[in-house]
Amino acid sequence: MSETKRRHRQLAETEVLQGGHTECQETATPCELDYRIIFEHSNDAMYVVRDEGIIVDCNLKMLEMFGYTREQVIGKTVYDFSPPRQPDGRDSKEKGIEIMRASLDGNPQTFEWTHCGYGGTLFDAEVTFAKAGTDHDTAYYAIVSDVSPRRQVENAIRESEEKFRLLFEKSTDPALLLDNDRFIDCNEAALKILCCPSKDRLIGLCPADLSPERQPDGALSSDKAKEVVAVASREGFNRFEWVHRAFDGTDIWVDVSLTVIPFQGRQIQYNVWRDISKRKLAEAALQVSQQKYQCIYENVAEGMFRTDAQGRLVSANAALAKMYGFARADDLINAAWNLNQVYVRPKNRKLLNRLLAEKGVARNLETEFYARDGSTRWGRMNVRVEKDEQGNILYYEGTLEDITEKKWAEDKYRDIFLNATEGIFQLTPEGRCFNANPALARIHGFDSPKDLIGYAAEIPRQLHVDEETWRTYLERMNEKGYVHDQLWKMHRKDGSIAWLSINARVVRNEIGHVLYHEGTVQDITEKKLAVDQIFIQRNLALRLAQMNDVSDALALTLETALKASGMECGGIWLKKQTGEDLELISSIGFSHKLEKKVRLLPKGSRAWERTMSGKRIVTVPSRESMPNTYEEGYKYAVLVPILHDGHTIGSFNLYSRTEATISQQALMGLEFIAGQLGSIIGRIRAQQEREHEIVTRREAEQALRAERKNLEEANIALKVLLRQREKDKEEMEQRLLLNVSELVLPYIEKLKKSRLDSLHRTDLEFVETNLREILSPFLHNVRNFKLTPRQLEIVALIKQGRTTKEIAETLGATKDAIDKQRFIIRKKLGANKGKINLRSLLLSL
Template sequence: MKDSGLFALDILDVAAAWINREYIHKNANNRYCSAVNRLLDEVVNRSLADIWGSETFDTYLKTDVDRCLSGHQVHRETSLDFPAPGLRLCKILYHPYPDTGGVPTGAIVMIHDLVEPEAEKVNLQTSFEYLTEASREAIILVRDGVIEETGETFGRLFGYAGKDARGKPISDLIAPDQRTQSMEQIQGQAGGIFKTVGLRHENLRFPMEVNFRRVHLEGRELTVWAVRDLTKFEEIKHQVEAYQKHLEQMVRAQTQRIEKRESKYRSFYENAIEGMFRVDANGRLVSANTALAKMYGYDRPEDLIRTASDLGDVYTKPKDGGKVTKLLQNQGVARDLETELYTKDGGRRWARMNVRAEKDKDGRILYYEGTLEDITEKKWAEDKYRNIFLNATEGIFQITPEGRCFNANPALARIHGFNSPEELMQNATDISTQLHVDVETWYNYLALMEENGYVRNHLWKMYRKDGSIAWLSCNARVVRDETGQVLYHEGTIQDITDKQLMVDQILMQRDLALRLAQTGAVDAGLALVLETAVKASGMESGGVWLKGPGEDMKLISSINFSPAFEKKCSFMAVGSRHWKRMMNKIRMVMAPTRESMPNIHEEGYKCAAVIPILHDGRVIASFNLFSRTKDTISEQVLINLDFLAGQLGSIIVRMGIQQQVEQEIKTRREAEKALQAEQQGLEEANIALKVLLGQREKDKEDLEQRFVSNVNELVLPYLEKLKKGRLEVLQRSTLNLIETNLKEILSPFRVNIRNFNLTPRQMDIVTLIKQGRTTKEIAGLLNTTKDAIDKQRFIIRKKLGVNKDKTNLRSLLLSLQ
């Protein structure tokens, strides 16, 4: 969209354009575009030189625009060769934009055709109104020394409305003491600029600048005054003058400080540990410090300058000097260049060079200056460590966090199967996808590096150049810059493939042993070992052949065999070619051919491994593995297969033992059945005998009980009655002898208390007496009286036959069953 000021100038038919500090058109009005015979899009973003030609631009347009951009209004009357109307006499006004007292960002260029046709002139009043709206200055139209019209800016500048100034002499706007001189300056002049003192409302004075121009419009001669307030300008001028004095003081003080610094820096220069120099454009050394002189073997800089006419002669490798010259010519600077230099006595020193070229405004080289740092000892150390780097047995690397390897030693290249580190780095631009077998290992490595800043013995499984897999142990750390940003990772790689394979073998053997221990069936164990062998070898299929009683070989287990192949190879006759291979006590790995192994070759196998299974030095079986993709098997895998062959031998021996055991078990089971039948008969007879014996024991107890009861009840009471009668001595003796003999006869039967015919109540009392209870305690427990218990105790003693003696009742009861 057009600038509003340019739109206003369209009404005036003045060609106007907005030019930035790079002399590029940023906008233009219609009049301007018509004058150059171009559309607006063909003007905007084009330079003044493109529109008006290089000659016109270089002659005065550039000079006038530069002055305008420095903050000045510029006026010029000249002839311009327009593309459309041709050569015309024009007045060109350059106005800074914006006009705020600061640094202008551009210039408004207005071109007025001084030979404008009458038909193109516009109404004075209308033109003036638009002109005053577009201007930042107070615009005044003056006729015959009297103010005829003013713009909107007039009121802001002079403090009263423009209508109040109409009809007044223009000299009233000038301070009385300045009027005569100012009016004399414009008398007889067609235009110009002068400075004077203005007079505002209430007689306030202010500095102002007047840009006046006499014009003929509508047949009348008018003078256009453009008045600018210079108050701020004068203030700035005074400030500039004061500041200039201050600057002069500062310059003097700074000069003194510079002189002090120069003395200090000269001390630095002369006492610096790095060599410093200046060389002219022809390569001649013109200045050097003491450190540089000593680096070349001289005591004083003057001796070095006098001797070393051309520093290019001191390079041990002339191409280094050419490299420095080329960098200085193309880039103007050469940084951190390491080169080897000759010293005074012909020795050699390593130095790091930083040089820059100083040029004049036309780009011609005035001189070169720079520094030399002696890095001989550091270089020797680097060579030492480089030898370690190149000859180390462990791989050494530097990689970016994204996985690009940019430095590697020969050992790392060998580990990965490459011929050189360069070949490795060309193929390791993203090791996470190009070399890592499992990309999750790489992500885990990055997580540890981010968390800890290092890894220790991190296990990597990576591809070699030939596609084989290597197990590697990685130790690495993060290298950061001084701000903490990650630069790269560096570390070492150790090839632990053999160790890992050994660990894998041990783990495989352990897992196989555990699984075999959990496998009850021999056939399942045989299949398990065969499956493990196929996986461990990387082959696709395999089988086990067992030697029979007639020495022929019979297939007893297989994995991934086609039905047709299994049928062909299920039986190997004695004396056949493959039977002989199987009976060989040495393992063989071979490539099947149509002649050597026709059946195996027809199946499409490229590799066959024949592993003998031995027991007591004899071949008892053979297991064979086959592959359609692999060409051979590594020695480490063959060692694993030898172990598995031993396991298979054990299983096959177990098969024979198991068959024997199964036969023995069958025989024993038949014998056990016969024994079980006999045992059952004996158990039944035993049960019958136990029943008979139990019944006999019961009859015996009943008989004893009746015998004791009958004697106690039917015999002994009568003996007691006889004792009470009058008996002779012999009769009484005979009676006592009878009683004693009866008691002696009853004594074996008195062992069981049940033979004494006690009542249940009496049995309860007997139990409590055995427990040691007193008569009172027994009465309490049985809820009766003490007398009732004493009576029962007497009856019990009587039934036991101890009522007439002092036998302890509790002791007697404890002796009875």
């Protein structure tokens, strides 16, 4: 009760006790006094109203309930203590008048009404409204019961039911209600896990209907369902695992919580399932894993063990037993070995105990131990300690890997590492070398690997000639993880240059992080210089082969010689074409003064004698031996003779103010260049001679071509004359043959047919014979017999040996026509008399 209500109650009680109704009490009958006492002290608020709803009396409970004094209530209407409208939306006054009218017939009206207390506070109450008095003196008694607590309880119950329904429906765990072994409701999660399309399919089924025939323990699902439900009914709760079968035939493992709850006056079971299918699969996998682990434990190549807190062996696998020389693990355990006593070096045992005491684990600890037969072996040990909650040691467990052969191999490889001719290194990705063999130190010019490691803290900056090479190396290592035959140009300790061939790889840990780089180094300086010399010589040879000018060839040769030797300046002297003096043909780097002094080396001078000796000279200039070069400050000189056909034709001399030596490869390259130069000079001179000879020959050829042209013109004139002569001869022969054949022979034929005596006939035959003998040279040409084109075709076929029939088929004529033509041809050839073979005659013409 609020403080305000308490105060108003006290005021109301005071008013009543002090005679607020003294007059009534004085005139009241005992029955009325009893009624008054009941009215005043009733637990329900009561008030009396007249027509129009005016309150004429009220009890203490009403004053307490409404929070007013009697003076504030009496004379007011009930509508003054009501809001303008009731919760149903009706006007309070209209609704009150309707209720009063309804109670006029004497039937009390009970209804709920919303009142307005002190300060405007609204509260709900149940009101019983009844008529009292006579028709002439009508009054209404109202009994008001505050229903706010009841409403709060009802609201709480309703809210609880809504929460339960919400939790029931929205729970991610399947939930079902079971009554008399039948499902009467379920949530969406239950439908989902059972693959059920709707509640109608599920409601009315019993648990056994949603289960396989038997549970995994072999019990019938129907019998076991009754058992678990009976336990829940008896004890109020039961939890167990169950295999349900979904509507699609899939079996589902669930953890069931079965709780008895009241529902509509009876007890039902509230089922909550939790899907444990994955857990069951995990348990099955774990069981398989345990079996697999046990199999691995028994068959793994590494030894596995467990000892008690005192170091006595309590568990071991077959691999560990084999390492110590036992056939079985039980034999090793039964031998009651204390692993603390097997160390060849006691300090290893102390180190292990210290690591276990400080860190609780020891990793990759290499140690030498005794086997059963007294021999020693090497192992890599990993051990951890297991403690209880109080920190007491329960046991030690770990693994032991047999690395005996590896240690032997390491010793063997250590010898290889120390005695290898190639450099071997290990360095960080930043370029700090932390391991190197003696060969690598020698390559870089250091006395020992320690000196190299101490000096080369930053290899990219200290040893690399070009740091870009190092950056390229890192890019390839990061990209591919290795490099093969990468070329490094590096400084030696003395400042000289070394060319190195690198093979390296990245070493990573088990999670892929780069630990370091390791690899080998081969010194290929001599090979590189030799290759460079070869390329220099090849390029020189190719370029010289294309040159036809001696001056250009000499300049190119001198430039190449300086590049190959590392010298700064030099010159080439050749014998003059007239005389034996040497003349400076080409120079690079000479001062004007020096060039003027040495331009001509006269025959017989010291410089001439030295140059023409035909020997390679490597020397340090002195005032006595080489005064001109000495005055120029040259400290080193190389003189290489230029030979051609075994004779010295000159020399090229190289000088340096800085170099104090020259490599053997460079000297060999210079000799090769000198040989090339001698050959090219000889070739160019020979070519010049050939060109001169070619010019001379061309001039002779031009003269010959002019003479030939004249002869050709004369020849053409002679041919014209000869053709004309032949033509004249043929014409004369034709005329002679024609004249004799037409003017003489016919008359002889007539004379032969006349009557001549024998003497004249003999003379006539003699004349005919001689005429024919004279004409015979002109008859050897078939064309002289005036054959037609058709007859010439037949003659050609007769020469080929064709028969009359074949000639007729070829020419498309009849056989008679061909025979006639053959006769005419015989006649024209004068072979129609006698047995002369026509083909033989034609072939002879």
